[in-house]
Amino acid sequence: MITRNAAAEAPPVVLRIGEVAKLTGLTTRTLRYWEEQGLISPSSYRGRGERLYSATDMARVTRIRDLQELLGFSLAEVRVVLETEDIDVLDRVRSEYRAGNVPAARRRRLLDEAIEANDKLVARLDVALARIGAFRDERAATSSRLRESRSAMDDDANA
């Protein structure tokens, strides 16, 4: 039997800032800083402003961290990437509901911008992949040389 409404039954994953910090390896300060910079915004608050993070929020947080650590993006660059992702999500919602309350011309412009930004990112990623790949191969070759050198040393020692 398929649990048809598993998503509906699943406990709404809401985490406090400290839990998010532990799960992601970040600090609470960092999370507040990112929010201060407009990169994230916890989906809800409680009481006197206690932040509550949903699974979506978590995904966004880890995405930011990945962009930062993997690609060395500054928060400004991360912001640009996230904006095009937002447009993408927004666009899918609009497509479903079909009744766009956003003027077609404006939506078209947003789309074009998102496409351009996205293409630039892909191009950048391809460049990074190529260069890192080349570097990796180079280091692998170095690895072989070093190991050969070590064997030679060991042979000498046993001669």
Add this chain to the structure above:
Amino acid sequence: MITRNAAAEAPPVVLRIGEVAKLTGLTTRTLRYWEEQGLISPSSYRGRGERLYSATDMARVTRIRDLQELLGFSLAEVRVVLETEDIDVLDRVRSEYRAGNVPAARRRRLLDEAIEANDKLVARLDVALARIGAFRDERAATSSRLRESRSAMDDDANA
């Protein structure tokens, strides 16, 4: 006829700091800073300390820049990578001259360290490649969706 001593005849490429800056897109300040931090050291000076950069120096400079920009390495991390490369070069020289004036035990230790550091770097590069690759594919998919969305819009407009 093969120019047997092309390297010897070739004009020794020595550049002044400003030329290196223009060629690499860095600033003179950055080059001096890197030197201050022990990452580079121009192969020669002239007069009252005017820096002169050889082709080897240039290679090292661009290497540092690549590590920084492509992989988001800090200068501290770059330093580690460069050190293992230095050992590699040093090791090849030693292999050629065979008469190592460095004690075998010490050389062995350096080699082991270089190998370990190198392997770690390769592993790190592989992780980066995998993640960036996944991210790239994701963005490529996004690209398709956005373009489809735009065609749909255009079709609507012409209906």
Add this chain to the structure above:
DNA sequence: GCAGGGATTGACGTGTACGTTAATATACGT
């Protein structure tokens, strides 16, 4: 009902990687 753990908002401090300016010296083209 209160100690303790975790949350909040300021506010100020810090490390990295340079930018900028100043005063001065040297190299290069004509």
Add this chain to the structure above:
DNA sequence: ACGTATATTAACGTACACGTCAATCCCTGC
């Protein structure tokens, strides 16, 4: 030989991305 472009060191300034208190405020378990 001389002006100008480029170099030098030294010192201070700055942007980014947080770290680190401090004072206060909930909420929970015993």
